[in-house]
Amino acid sequence: MNQAVQAAAPAQKRKPKETGVPDNKKFLHPALVKNYGDWKYHDRPRPGVLHHVAHGGDEVWSVRAGTQRQMDVHTIRKLCDIADNFAEGRVRFTIRSNIEFIVSDAAKVDPLIAELEKSGFPVGGTGNSVSMIAHTQGWLHCDIPGTDASGVVKALMDELYDEFKREEMPNRVHLSTSCCEINCGGQADIAIIVQHTKPPVINHDLVANVCERPTVVARCPVAAIRPAMVNGKPSLEIDETKCMCCGACYPPCPPMQINDPENSKLAIWVGGKNSNARGKPTFMKMVASGLPNNAPRWPEVAEVVKNIIAVYKADARPWERLADWIDRIGWPRFFEKTGLPFTKYLIDDWRGSRANLNASTHIRF
Amino acid sequence: MNQAVQAAAPAQKRKPKETGVPDNKKFLHPALVKNYGDWKYHDRPRPGVLHHVAHGGDEVWSVRAGTQRQMDVHTIRKLCDIADNFAEGRVRFTIRSNIEFIVSDAAKVDPLIAELEKSGFPVGGTGNSVSMIAHTQGWLHCDIPGTDASGVVKALMDELYDEFKREEMPNRVHLSTSCCEINCGGQADIAIIVQHTKPPVINHDLVANVCERPTVVARCPVAAIRPAMVNGKPSLEIDETKCMCCGACYPPCPPMQINDPENSKLAIWVGGKNSNARGKPTFMKMVASGLPNNAPRWPEVAEVVKNIIAVYKADARPWERLADWIDRIGWPRFFEKTGLPFTKYLIDDWRGSRANLNASTHIRF
Amino acid sequence: MAKKMHDTPNLDQLEDGPWPSFVTGLKDLAKDKDYVVDLLGQLEESYKTRKGYWKGGTVGVYGYGGGVIPRFTELKNEDGTPKFKDAAEFHTLRIMPPPGMHYDTGTLRQFCDLWEKHGSGLIAFHGQSGDIMFQGATTDNVQKAFDELNEMGFDLGGAGPAVRTSMSCVGAARCEQSCYDEAKTHRAVLNTFLDDIHRPSLPYKFKFKFSGCPNDCMNSVQRADMAVIGTWRDNIRTDEALAKKWFVKHGMDELVNDIVARCPTKTFQVKELSKIKGGEHISTVAVNDTHGIEINNQDCVRCMHCVNVMTGALAPGKDKGATVLVGGKSHLKIGGLMGTVVIPFIKLDTDEGVEQLVDFAQRTIEFFAENALEHERTGEMIERIGLTNFLDAMEIDVDPSMVNSPRMNPYVRTDGWDDEVAKINAKKQAA
Amino acid sequence: MAKKMHDTPNLDQLEDGPWPSFVTGLKDLAKDKDYVVDLLGQLEESYKTRKGYWKGGTVGVYGYGGGVIPRFTELKNEDGTPKFKDAAEFHTLRIMPPPGMHYDTGTLRQFCDLWEKHGSGLIAFHGQSGDIMFQGATTDNVQKAFDELNEMGFDLGGAGPAVRTSMSCVGAARCEQSCYDEAKTHRAVLNTFLDDIHRPSLPYKFKFKFSGCPNDCMNSVQRADMAVIGTWRDNIRTDEALAKKWFVKHGMDELVNDIVARCPTKTFQVKELSKIKGGEHISTVAVNDTHGIEINNQDCVRCMHCVNVMTGALAPGKDKGATVLVGGKSHLKIGGLMGTVVIPFIKLDTDEGVEQLVDFAQRTIEFFAENALEHERTGEMIERIGLTNFLDAMEIDVDPSMVNSPRMNPYVRTDGWDDEVAKINAKKQAA
Ligand code: SRM
Ligand code: SRM
Ligand code: SRM
Ligand code: SRM
Ligand code: SF4
Ligand code: SF4
Ligand code: SF4
Ligand code: SF4
Numbered sequence A, B: 001m002n003q004a005v006q007a008a009a010p011a012q013k014r015k016p017k018e019t020g021v022p023d024n025k026k027f028l029h030p031a032l033v034k035n036y037g038d039w040k041y042h043d044r045p046r047p048g049v050l051h052h053v054a055h056g057g058d059e060v061w062s063v064r065a066g067t068q069r070q071m072d073v074h075t076i077r078k079l080c081d082i083a084d085n086f087a088e089g090r091v092r093f094t095i096r097s098n099i100e101f102i103v104s105d106a107a108k109v110d111p112l113i114a115e116l117e118k119s120g121f122p123v124g125g126t127g128n129s130v131s132m133i134a135h136t137q138g139w140l141h142c143d144i145p146g147t148d149a150s151g152v153v154k155a156l157m158d159e160l161y162d163e164f165k166r167e168e169m170p171n172r173v174h175l176s177t178s179c180c181e182i183n184c185g186g187q188a189d190i191a192i193i194v195q196h197t198k199p200p201v202i203n204h205d206l207v208a209n210v211c212e213r214p215t216v217v218a219r220c221p222v223a224a225i226r227p228a229m230v231n232g233k234p235s236l237e238i239d240e241t242k243c244m245c246c247g248a249c250y251p252p253c254p255p256m257q258i259n260d261p262e263n264s265k266l267a268i269w270v271g272g273k274n275s276n277a278r279g280k281p282t283f284m285k286m287v288a289s290g291l292p293n294n295a296p297r298w299p300e301v302a303e304v305v306k307n308i309i310a311v312y313k314a315d316a317r318p319w320e321r322l323a324d325w326i327d328r329i330g331w332p333r334f335f336e337k338t339g340l341p342f343t344k345y346l347i348d349d350w351r352g353s354r355a356n357l358n359a360s361t362h363i364r365f
Numbered sequence C, D: 001m002a003k004k005m006h007d008t009p010n011l012d013q014l015e016d017g018p019w020p021s022f023v024t025g026l027k028d029l030a031k032d033k034d035y036v037v038d039l040l041g042q043l044e045e046s047y048k049t050r051k052g053y054w055k056g057g058t059v060g061v062y063g064y065g066g067g068v069i070p071r072f073t074e075l076k077n078e079d080g081t082p083k084f085k086d087a088a089e090f091h092t093l094r095i096m097p098p099p100g101m102h103y104d105t106g107t108l109r110q111f112c113d114l115w116e117k118h119g120s121g122l123i124a125f126h127g128q129s130g131d132i133m134f135q136g137a138t139t140d141n142v143q144k145a146f147d148e149l150n151e152m153g154f155d156l157g158g159a160g161p162a163v164r165t166s167m168s169c170v171g172a173a174r175c176e177q178s179c180y181d182e183a184k185t186h187r188a189v190l191n192t193f194l195d196d197i198h199r200p201s202l203p204y205k206f207k208f209k210f211s212g213c214p215n216d217c218m219n220s221v222q223r224a225d226m227a228v229i230g231t232w233r234d235n236i237r238t239d240e241a242l243a244k245k246w247f248v249k250h251g252m253d254e255l256v257n258d259i260v261a262r263c264p265t266k267t268f269q270v271k272e273l274s275k276i277k278g279g280e281h282i283s284t285v286a287v288n289d290t291h292g293i294e295i296n297n298q299d300c301v302r303c304m305h306c307v308n309v310m311t312g313a314l315a316p317g318k319d320k321g322a323t324v325l326v327g328g329k330s331h332l333k334i335g336g337l338m339g340t341v342v343i344p345f346i347k348l349d350t351d352e353g354v355e356q357l358v359d360f361a362q363r364t365i366e367f368f369a370e371n372a373l374e375h376e377r378t379g380e381m382i383e384r385i386g387l388t389n390f391l392d393a394m395e396i397d398v399d400p401s402m403v404n405s406p407r408m409n410p411y412v413r414t415d416g417w418d419d420e421v422a423k424i425n426a427k428k429q430a431a
């Protein structure tokens, strides 16, 4: 869809230098270059600060702060000023869009933190905190979003602000949000994902112009779409008994409008884990759905998420990620403790779902 | 196929008393009736003997002995004589076709055992022994067998005789054997199952007479069968690129001869577990195939089975069933320790097989 | 004296070795029976050629449609006559055993006598479905044998697309782990379906199995369309005297490595006595003067392991009953299936409890009869229509105990979400 | 000064609260830019109507076929003119970051300057695939911005059916767990595929991700068609001083409950020093004068847990390298997929090692290009053709590490069994 093909190449245009991924060596803090691959251990003197010690004895402190990811140049320049004045001119960003300042002197840590906080950047997100939410595009930029991303992240991080700055959770908590069912945000301890509840509404006038029909037909996971003539024009038809409203047909065919202000809901998923620590990586599971897409602050979503976090915080043992915790207490008790209703929609019926049925008498009463 | 429909009812015939499952109370040993549902604990004074104690203090000893399951009336009468002379006239059979004699006096145990052994019935099969093999029909009676069952059981139990009489395994070991891929023998710690390696050879002359073609077509798990006209007669045709030689078409259509003296091989499976103890029940996994159907004593099969048992015995920790043991040491080491080759055929590609791929870096080196 | 034995060089080799030999048994029978002489002849041929020679057919008893497995020889001479003519028919009667497979010798001797008379003299205790298999009778003799067996109080079991013979473990009769009366329940359920047992007209076979506890000695989870497995809801019971006795014999190392480390949910803990906390859901017991066991029963999945290892010292609770799983079966067509939890807990200690189970079994079989495709087992049917639809039809509320986890994909149409939640809340309030 | 702001009552509410606000940032930009004034206008409209208003199109830079995400407004007046005309085009340039996403402030300031000039002034650090997303430029300005970025040494990333931008963790640069040089490997692999990045012509997207150890801080297992995750083959290293330091702070209870009980294979054990046994595969370290840790590394699955808890006291071994998994992806079409182990271990500490990985990546992408259906990811392709066929094509021997267990069904045609065994034996003998 959105890959570009440059029609004709005007003579004056510059040929790209196909430089690829740049070497990171020149951007690295000198202490990182010197001790590259030679670190011995780390500890965390306080939330938001990592202290790494090299085999040779060198030490660096990394101070982590939250950002909005979608940053205006003024904000970026402010961060650069802080890096130049209070750190050593080098920064890095984490996979969760937190910024890290690296200093080689313990004395620099406190002033740096003070300046960051003063400038509105919360210091935290390390260790057993609730880190920044994996952020997607939403209404600000994407062509298929059912909701926004930046606003959801902002609204939620406001609520989770304290947990970002503290390290009081049983283990790290990683959140993500995805503005359509495609899930660019990925697997997370807790994820918020759009869940459509009605089949696409087809704008038949447009299909013939903009959609390659076989492509759209092929995209449907349940073969619910078939070519049809509507008002004498080639269009498409949906078998509504089959369609499970995934929205996969929408990107290749924008006239298959899946987004709906009322019927595009939000679902909450928990227990995703990518790390191999303890158990194998696991997918997250849907535990709530039907939440309204209530911009600009999504209070219903925030409530469910905060509640899950609070119950987990109170109940889990040290080192138990959300998935590990539920492994111990079991799903029935998860629903009991969080007060979330277990509806029939949460029982898997997609391919391979049999593997997920309880084929044992392992039951908690 | 084999359910019977009685064509016409001759007048003299007796109407059945539809009595159903008989009450077992009258067959129970009196001590079992008295303490029914009121047992407190048991121990095992020696292999082959269970000692159960009731809350009220009553005690019973059960002496377990192996049988050939397929018993002639002389053998059964011999067992009855022993029960009458050395026990208290009651016996029961276990799910594994072992016989149990129940006595209410410890003094009766030893003479009973002596008599059983003298009469050729090995006493054992309790606790951490290798118990009797779950037995199927084979050439003796079934209409679709690729091999025999009684002979396989006999040949193997001869080899496992000592392990039946001892309780020296890490946990109980349950074996089964199945004379075709249908697997009447069920899941077991170690199972021996026919594995065909060539598609059925169709006797086209017979298909039209004896087979309902749509039924046969529907039975094939991979839709490899289609109706066809052969030599002008309605018959069937197999897409040999699809057929995976399961033999499912053979019972509804005997002209689809799947059994072959050379190409019907034997496969070994391990790690099935029905009990919920510790982990959930698990299916067994195929670990060897291509073993010749070498009647009358199947030495190649016996060798593989005995080797697996020996390695397990030496390596597993107490209470580890075969599946638990492999859980700890991992599959790569299982193949290493048993010396069995891990071929590509052992990688699952059937429905839902993705769930069984290693989606982690959990690897033992 | 019967006719001369055929040469059986292959089978002869199965008389060697210490395990009881079925060949020796058959040869014993052959002394008096041409029938068995020829059976051995045909079997030897199978051993030689590595092929089976039986085919099915239609044989039964008056009044019933199933329960007999007919076998006719396919081993023919050029002229179409059977090679081993005296064993040309070798049918099996499947007879339902008493629950737990208990017998007195009188009954067994009667079996022997009648089968010596009417059959080959070969009886299997028992088939994998639990039947006493009276193996080897001619078409003519099937009815005679059945009549005598039936007069003794025994009845034919299932074959074909029918409710099948069932098995239950020794259970309450002799096992301390038993959580319900397996024999009573077994009979109550099976005897409800006599018509479906005797007159095969279901889409395919349907099997029940009854195990008294999660050790599942009947392998019901993977061999039964409906598995009834005992369990309990309250706390594990403890007995200090037996716990201390166990500890003297086994010691701390075994306690830690064999139990603590193997408890699947880590809820079985060993602690200093002073650190052990009690509570509504906690079972505790001292193992010596300094240490004890603490189990939080809310996290216990009733796996039985600790109870097995320390039998008597630990025991299932008092609020006993069973979990019901539906859909187990063997390999055919879609691969082996295990049953799925559909009733997490049902009390079976009263007649009403058992009736509830019978009612559920009836509704399941009715639904199966109406909705399964031909030759489709319950597990396959549920696989095809989805567990939720089956539960709906059975009027059972969904419960997270039925799944390992909630769904991991978004592929579901949830427009009824609010209604479902409202229903759940209404039920909660009504309760 | 830009034009007057539109009313944004919804967005205004996103200026409240302590977390840094993107709305405040946008408003800052809007002070100077009509472009952003109108962007806010359209976004407010989305908030009001709960609908998105962008559509794709075709915009790129000279010489490349991808890397720009074109956005044209769909929010039109009756007459077809854009409602917010100054933000009618809002394209994004995806720029590949340096591995580990390190920057000096000079570079960041240069980014700001050029994007203030040519774009909206909005930059995301980073997109979920790792790109620096320069968000919001008109079609005219895309080339200008790119030219300047490219002169700085940065290059466009992937979009469409192409090899995509990649991410690697901070790893060797600052992390003691790192098992290979993530940055070097990341560059070596990605820069092999510049043509496939810049000129989308694969069946669908293909992503690489690089994590230095099994903690997988890049989430590669489920977000990468090829995940390269560091690991080691030899024994866990120990440091007694740090182990004792850890124990002083945390004590026996934490050692037992937080590590022993959580080791997935129970190979991490705590024992009295006198009972600890050494051996070729055993790591041991004392935690105080009486007790110590014993790890049998043959049973260790390199899960990282104990190493994480006791960082420094325990550390990955010295024989380091990586595991390669293929086929991870998100929800579309068949549900989320995790990668599957295809190379259990590869050394990456020499140029040859890295080249081997590059070679494997090339062959994988070639195979993918030729064999995947349109819009099919590697995971889906492998699902369709079977792992074994993929391994065959890649000339990789099957290994039980690639599966959780061998097959649980008999549905396979094994007539090549003996040949396979012969091949395996021949290889063993040759080795
Ligand atoms: C900076 C960062 C990597 C980067 O290149 O950007 C990073 C860095 C570290 N991670 Fe991570 N992890 C980072 C994202 C992740 C992710 C991915 C994510 O956030 O989406 C994961 C996988 C999460 C999952 O399983 O889904 C991740 C799973 C871990 C784990 C395993 C946790 C567990 O027990 O399951 C550890 C081990 C630990 O916590 O000791 C770890 C440990 C670490 C250590 C302690 C490694 C070290 O010795 O330096 C680093 C400091 C962590 C801290 O915040 O205290 N890191 N770490 C990422 C910071 C994200 C952030 O800003 O919040
Ligand atoms: C007699 C029998 C039931 C019957 O009604 O026939 C039976 C009887 C007992 N079983 Fe069983 N089990 C019997 C077949 C089974 C089976 C099924 C099978 O053999 O195919 C299983 C499931 C096996 C599986 O998981 O695939 C079975 C899994 C258990 C277990 C769980 C073992 C584990 O740790 O996984 C226990 C617990 C134990 O061993 O302490 C158990 C325990 C017992 C106890 C100790 C229960 C008791 O307290 O009395 C009984 C004596 C066992 C002994 O042999 O020492 N029984 N037991 C069966 C004897 C078969 C035989 O002759 O060998
Ligand atoms: C006799 C017996 C083996 C034995 O020697 O013990 C047996 C023998 C046959 N089984 Fe079985 N099955 C026997 C217990 C089982 C069991 C075990 C159980 O019931 O617990 C299973 C696995 C559980 C299950 O039901 O799935 C079993 C799974 C099958 C299947 C596969 C069903 C499936 O859905 O996967 C078939 C094939 C079919 O039904 O089409 C089958 C079919 C057959 C047939 C009828 C072959 C046929 O289709 O023509 C065999 C008749 C043999 C004969 O000549 O007597 N038999 N069969 C067992 C019944 C004896 C009895 O009544 O007590
Ligand atoms: C921008 C970004 C979200 C963000 O704000 O960070 C994003 C945005 C889009 N993703 Fe994504 N994806 C982004 C990272 C991901 C990731 C995460 C990753 O790469 O680690 C995933 C999950 C991993 C994966 O690849 O499966 C992801 C899974 C998808 C999918 C589902 C693919 C699948 O096979 O399941 C689609 C749909 C498609 O490709 O047809 C998709 C499609 C899209 C499109 C192109 C929507 C479309 O099809 O028209 C979105 C364009 C938004 C825009 O306007 O910029 N995006 N997308 C991320 C890329 C930024 C960057 O280049 O750094
Ligand atoms: S999750 Fe969906 S709506 Fe959001 S950025 Fe990705 S593709 Fe766009
Ligand atoms: S929304 Fe999904 S299921 Fe429905 S028609 Fe579109 S692609 Fe098919
Ligand atoms: S396993 Fe196959 S051959 Fe053996 S008895 Fe069962 S159906 Fe017959
Ligand atoms: S053997 Fe199995 S796969 Fe082959 S044709 Fe028969 S039913 Fe189909």
Ligand code: SF4
Pocket (backbone or CB within 6 Å): C169, C170, C171, C172, C175, C176, C177, C178, C179, C211, C212, C213, C214, C215, C216, C217, C218
């Ligand atoms: S299933 Fe349970 S109750 Fe029944 S015999 Fe086995 S251990 Fe005893």
Ligand code: SF4
Pocket (backbone or CB within 6 Å): B278, C262, C263, C264, C265, C266, C267, C268, C295, C299, C300, C301, C302, C303, C304, C305, C306, C307
């Ligand atoms: S029965 Fe309960 S406490 Fe005992 S080992 Fe099993 S799960 Fe743990």
Ligand code: SF4
Pocket (backbone or CB within 6 Å): D169, D170, D171, D172, D175, D176, D177, D178, D179, D211, D212, D213, D214, D215, D216, D217, D218
């Ligand atoms: S993946 Fe491993 S090596 Fe990379 S940053 Fe995370 S902990 Fe460190």
Ligand code: SF4
Pocket (backbone or CB within 6 Å): A278, D262, D263, D264, D265, D266, D267, D268, D295, D299, D300, D301, D302, D303, D304, D305, D306, D307
């Ligand atoms: S790294 Fe190895 S020893 Fe440590 S917890 Fe994981 S599996 Fe156990």
